[in-house]
Amino acid sequence: MTEMMKAVRLHEFGGPSVLRYENAPRPALASGEVLVRVHAASLNPPDLYLRDGYRALPPEWRPNATFPLILGTDVSGVVAATGEQVTQFSVGDEVYAMVRFPDDLMKGSGAYAEYVSVPASELAKKPPKIDHLQASGAPMSALTVWQFLVELGHDAPNPFQSFPHAPIPLEGKRVLINGAGGGVGHLAVQVAKWKRASVTAVASGKHEVLLRELGACQFINYTKTSIEEVAQDFDLVMDAVGGANMERFLSVIKPAGVLLFVNPLGFSGQEEAARRGITVSSTQVRSNGAQLGEIGRLLDDGTIRVVIDSMFSLAEASAAHQRASQGSIQGKIVLKAV
Numbered sequence: 001m002t003e004m005m006k007a008v009r010l011h012e013f014g015g016p017s018v019l020r021y022e023n024a025p026r027p028a029l030a031s032g033e034v035l036v037r038v039h040a041a042s043l044n045p046p047d048l049y050l051r052d053g054y055r056a057l058p059p060e061w062r063p064n065a066t067f068p069l070i071l072g073t074d075v076s077g078v079v080a081a082t083g084e085q086v087t088q089f090s091v092g093d094e095v096y097a098m099v100r101f102p103d104d105l106m107k108g109s110g111a112y113a114e115y116v117s118v119p120a121s122e123l124a125k126k127p128p129k130i131d132h133l134q135a136s137g138a139p140m141s142a143l144t145v146w147q148f149l150v151e152l153g154h155d156a157p158n159p160f161q162s163f164p165h166a167p168i169p170l171e172g173k174r175v176l177i178n179g180a181g182g183g184v185g186h187l188a189v190q191v192a193k194w195k196r197a198s199v200t201a202v203a204s205g206k207h208e209v210l211l212r213e214l215g216a217c218q219f220i221n222y223t224k225t226s227i228e229e230v231a232q233d234f235d236l237v238m239d240a241v242g243g244a245n246m247e248r249f250l251s252v253i254k255p256a257g258v259l260l261f262v263n264p265l266g267f268s269g270q271e272e273a274a275r276r277g278i279t280v281s282s283t284q285v286r287s288n289g290a291q292l293g294e295i296g297r298l299l300d301d302g303t304i305r306v307v308i309d310s311m312f313s314l315a316e317a318s319a320a321h322q323r324a325s326q327g328s329i330q331g332k333i334v335l336k337a338v
């Protein structure tokens, strides 16, 4: 008989109300996979894009989904069972992961549930000194920061450019993080600080106190001041927002500096960048258990921390998505499953 669990499932694309908390079959385990009893899962922008059927993409790129599907990539929990060939994890281990991303980008990785199956290569032991809520907030945001700023860690083709992204040394560099209050941004500030960069954080005013506490030595409230008016000569700018007028960052970067985009689509400053010797680069985050192991050491000793914007139960996933749609997120929105 199929074992059942509670999960948040989609039967159609749409707004937050399409998220249904209901019974679903527990995932079956393939060889090399681990069944995780989810204690907490966190929200990331791709969860919202998929819930909405990737409406911002041209129709031919949108997912041809098989419903029902279960959203969610980021999870922290306890190993409930191990599949064949799994030697590095045992039942009872506390673990965290970003699950099958981008492999399951268009069909959902299944983290908004009581149980999720995870390839063992994507798992790491949860940092023991932080709780499941904080650990669940880390994977996608922290791996994005790690792969942009510290180590790429794979040789998969880059969907955004013809060359592999290559992080640069940050020691002693002047670094600006745009979107610094969000999931990616608040961890980018801390990782750059840990790497001994001097960090300028750009965000709306409500994030100033937090970002100074996390290590920013300069804060720019973008709702009041444009970056170009008050700052320049950065070695590296990481834009963790995207959207309109991404070319404006070029004017605050030193010749031969670096401009990183988490959302590169829409940038049209390639010629100016080439003229000034500025490297413009992006990449797509990929699941990586070994890197989560390294990140876990920094989370465990308090070098970096995950800030929780808000917490909801798994059954309240729809309300959590409503919160996410309002924007101005500070850190991470998490779902408590136990």
Ligand SMILES: NC(=O)c1ccc[n+]([C@@H]2O[C@H](COP(=O)([O-])OP(=O)(O)OC[C@H]3O[C@@H](n4cnc5c(N)ncnc54)[C@H](OP(=O)(O)O)[C@@H]3O)[C@@H](O)[C@H]2O)c1
Binding pocket: 044, 045, 046, 140, 141, 144, 178, 179, 180, 181, 182, 183, 184, 185, 202, 203, 204, 207, 222, 240, 241, 242, 261, 262, 263, 283, 284, 285, 327, 328, 329, 330, 331
């Ligand atoms: N390339 C990749 O693999 C990859 C990986 C992860 C995420 N991403 C993308 O990266 C982006 C950020 O992800 P996230 O998880 O950090 O999102 P998030 O948690 O929603 O954070 C976004 C932050 O941007 C701030 N913001 C909004 N408009 C802004 C503006 N004009 N200037 C400066 N800050 C602004 C928001 O707060 P305030 O307005 O209050 O400052 C918020 O804190 C998303 O678009 C996501 O799709 C890409």
